[in-house]
Amino acid sequence: MPHTLLGLSGALRAGSTNTALLREAARLYGADSYVQANLNLPLYDGDLEDSAGIPEAVNALVAQIAEADAVLISTPEYNAGVTGVLKNALDWISRHSEKPLVGKPVAVMSAAAGRAGGVRAQTMLRTCLVPFRPRITLAPEMGLAGSGGAFDEDGHLSSERTVASLAALMDVLRADVES
């Protein structure tokens, strides 16, 4: 069966190492189709929701999650936690009448400048995902340390060990999708 993956990156910048990590993950998964979600959403504001409803970009995001066989989420670590971009997206998703993450196979990862690879943010991300009731892969844990120097000029991970870890995580995710 064809496998479609959706990537949610906690960083908006074009050169984001989290976005690059997601692309590598999709490549190692062997996805037939990989789409990166747009998390450049308005800040959640109850007044905006009351006056204008759920923004179109959030509707589109929810539909993309529903259509994907699996979701990849990668977060930078900002001050020991997840980014506002990612938390804001989760908060909007939670306001939608559809619950697209329930039972959805999800792999979480992090990429950060620090030596711990953003594991504090990743732990927080796992906690933030609990209300959405996805099927999160538990292991192996993928936290890319020193992420600014981890990719070659073609955007591939330069360390064979890191590639092996990410490929192992994708194997677990694929098995979950196929189960």
Ligand SMILES: Cc1cc2nc3c(=O)[nH]c(=O)nc-3n(C[C@H](O)[C@H](O)[C@H](O)COP(=O)(O)O)c2cc1C
């Ligand atoms: C506001 C802010 C806070 C940060 N806090 C941390 C931190 O707590 N731990 C860490 O390892 N790196 C921290 N960094 C550095 C990020 O890990 C680094 O910028 C990383 O490349 C961000 O991910 P990206 O490449 O996907 O944008 C911080 C960066 C910013 C902008």
